[in-house]
Amino acid sequence: MATLTVWKFDNPTAADDTVRTLEMLAKQELINLHDAATVSWPTDRKKPKTRQLRNMAGIGAMGGMFWGMLFGLIFFVPFLGAAVGAAAGALGGALTDVGIDDDFIKAVRDQVTPGTSALFLLSSGAVADKVQPAIAEHNPHLIQSNLTAEQEKALREMLGE
Template sequence: MSELIVIGYDDHAVATKAFRAVQKLRADHVVELNGLAVVRVDEDGDTHVDTPARQEEIAVSATAGALWGMVFGILILTPGIGVLGAALGGLIGKLMQMGVDSGFRKKVSDLLVPGSAAVVIMASKITEDRFAAALEPFGGTVLKTSLSDESERELAEQLAGPTPGTSG
């Protein structure tokens, strides 16, 4: 099961410090990451995404990387479903079945107002008490949802498309 955690901050500098603290927690084996980013919304409303500088910072499988990219994109970068293609609509539907519903996405969107920032974390394993204690000094508004292993597998299969040689 993965935890999807979004921590909103009024200040990009504080979000960056919290982001670095999460990287240290990963190094200390307090959290196993499938994805990590800082999202900043500038005063003009433009969204900027910072991820770990080096790929080896977070060792993820291709499936986990695709899953993280899709979850992140739908949460942060997709304002509405309106003009999206059927495949992306199906993935959004799958995420909604997994508990990443429009209510959660709206809460994330409400956190990301001009001048704000958020740390977005997808963790496959987390030591909750140590994680919370380490991030407590930074404050912030915490939003959290879980993705079951079965839901992750289903989403990964949908991301991968049909297996060659099978009908479906």
């Protein structure tokens, strides 16, 4: 089963740095990367920059439409007019089927701010004792996951949160 996790970093380049680490670990067959996207928000920008990792393919890949809709709801809809916001709200209802609800959107919006970055990761098969120390070097903060409460607690403890 694939896990969707959202990680926040306290600088605008750390999410992309973490992706490079994960790609290296994937080549060593220590994690399966199904899909991912990053958000980078330099302090001098009004809006964040988003990027989907298009070189990742496989069953369960989210696709550009999914990432575009999700990032639009999180970061750009508050700046748009009411009519566009209402249309996005109707589209956003479909995301609740995959565990993305208003609380998820609010948590990400509140935590990913200028001067930070985030990694949205769909993965499976992680060799925990190899992957977690490599990710921990980038000082991530877990915002959201579809793990059980017990699994999420263990992950947070391993990363020192």
